[in-house]
Amino acid sequence: MEPIRFDAAVLRASRTPLSIERVEARALGPDDVLVRMRAAGLCHTDLEVIEGQLVFPLPMVLGHEGAGVVERVGPAVRGLAPGDHVIIHWNPHCGHCFYCDRDKPILCETYVANGARAVGFDGAPVLRDGGGATLHNLMYIGAFGECCVVPSQSAVRVAKEIPFEAACLIGCGVMTGLGAATRIADLEWGSTVMVIGCGAVGLSAVQGARLAGAARIIAVDISEAKLDLARRVGATDLVDATRDDPVAVAKALTAGRGADAVIECAGSPRTFRASVEAVRPAGQVVWLGKTGFNEEVSFRWGALMQEKRITRSSYGGTRPARDFPMMVDSYLRGELKLDELVTRRIRLDEINDGFAALKRGEVVRAVVCYDA
Ligand SMILES: NC(=O)c1ccc[n+]([C@@H]2O[C@H](COP(=O)([O-])OP(=O)(O)OC[C@H]3O[C@@H](n4cnc5c(N)ncnc54)[C@H](O)[C@@H]3O)[C@@H](O)[C@H]2O)c1
Numbered sequence: 249m250e251p252i253r254f255d256a257a258v259l260r261a262s263r264t265p266l267s268i269e270r271v272e273a274r275a276l277g278p279d280d281v282l283v284r285m286r287a288a289g290l291c292h293t294d295l296e297v298i299e300g301q302l303v304f305p306l307p308m309v310l311g312h313e314g315a316g317v318v319e320r321v322g323p324a325v326r327g328l329a330p331g332d333h334v335i336i337h338w339n340p341h342c343g344h345c346f347y348c349d350r351d352k353p354i355l356c357e358t359y360v361a362n363g364a365r366a367v368g369f370d371g372a373p374v375l376r377d378g379g380g381a382t383l384h385n386l387m388y389i390g391a392f393g394e395c396c397v398v399p400s401q402s403a404v405r406v407a408k409e410i411p412f413e414a415a416c417l418i419g420c421g422v423m424t425g426l427g428a429a430t431r432i433a434d435l436e437w438g439s440t441v442m443v444i445g446c447g448a449v450g451l452s453a454v455q456g457a458r459l460a461g462a463a464r465i466i467a468v469d470i471s472e473a474k475l476d477l478a479r480r481v482g483a484t485d486l487v488d489a490t491r492d493d494p495v496a497v498a499k500a501l502t503a504g505r506g507a508d509a510v511i512e513c514a515g516s517p518r519t520f521r522a523s524v525e526a527v528r529p530a531g532q533v534v535w536l537g538k539t540g541f542n543e544e545v546s547f548r549w550g551a552l553m554q555e556k557r558i559t560r561s562s563y564g565g566t567r568p569a570r571d572f573p574m575m576v577d578s579y580l581r582g583e584l585k586l587d588e589l590v591t592r593r594i595r596l597d598e599i600n601d602g603f604a605a606l607k608r609g610e611v612v613r614a615v616v617c618y619d620a
Pocket residue numbers: 291292293296420421424444445446447448449450468469470471474489513514515516518519535536537538539561562563564606609611612
């Protein structure tokens with residue numbers, strides 16, 4: 249078999265630009281799948297690695313929100329074939345460790361251990377650079393390369409009708425936000441939900457709330473453009489946090505009680521605090537955002553009392569094989585809005601501009617579109 253060589257964006261040191269390099273993937277193992285990438289979204293989590301807030305071994309190929317076409321499969325792979333359209337997910341899991349047995353694949357011991365090392369799910373490196381040195385890959389993917397080698401369980405086959413640039417968003421931001429509303433917050437029909445932060449994750453939480461039958465969806469952001477998009481995808485009330493206090497609005501709209509559920513998708517001490525203040529007694533708070541790993545966040549103790557339930561979720565309780573095809577079908581029925589979230593399309597060699605735009609808050613998702 250000829251070697252698998254392709255271009256990828258490599259982060260060599262934090263707070264430096266990514267460089268486009270020719271890299272090589274390992275020969276396919278029995279359970280590996282080679283995916284020719286067609287689109288990959290720039291998520292805030294990638295930016296956190298670039299900025300050094302999330303620390304991983306480097307050099308690394310980032311990118312964990314991707315979709316593409318299966319090109320080759322290892323000999324033990326079942327259920328996937330060349331030509332299949334797939335969305336890649338970042339939670340491969342062993343299925344039989346302490347946490348897998350307790351229905352928490354996101355805490356799978358192999359997933360956590362090898363994820364921190366940023367290598368393949370089998371513990372071995374997946375990529376090498378031009379000089380033959382190991383290249384790490386983020387979250388078992390490395391979607392900012394023209395190809396990816398992933399374990400077969402990470403590639404979820406979906407309907408071919410969905411465009412790749414919309415499909416890729418399901419791989420992280422959309423699943424996380426939509427899952428928080430539909431799988432974690434367990435919203436009741438007719439409830440009042442506040443979503444703080446309207447990037448791709450928050451706009452997907454707004455949509456999850458809509459699809460779960462929330463009557464009132466209060467979207468909070470500091471950008472008018474993001475709030476306008478929130479309205480277009482289902483928010484009923486908008487709060488510009490540069491002008492108005494989200495906590496006061498949540499109370500004003502609920503006879504002083506607070507929202508039934510608050511989903512935090514901004515990732516700052518200020519918004520974590522607002523989330524627990526804005527929820528009603530016995531309400532549900534879901535934190536999706538991240539702040540510095542070792543940063544302390546303080547709360548007014550009284551805001552945590554009264555039977556409030558607070559969950560910090562990675563990936564919105566996803567079961568990708570169940571959820572991804574459902575979301576694709578929802579998109580194809582016109583219910584789940586994804587095209588609206590793709591606010592910039594870039595080539596791989598424009599990726600540093602894409603991250604600069606994400607940092608400035610100019611884009612919901614900049615998406616790398618690979619040539620067909
Ligand atoms: N839990 C997970 O599995 C998971 C997955 C993906 C991303 N994330 C995290 O979720 C968060 C959102 O990710 P994203 O990719 O949508 O990021 P993003 O940068 O596109 O969106 C963040 C939004 O929050 C808004 N914001 C900033 N400060 C605010 C404030 N004080 N009040 C209200 N809004 C404010 C910004 O204007 C922006 O629209 C990030 O912290 C990211 O790391 C978590």
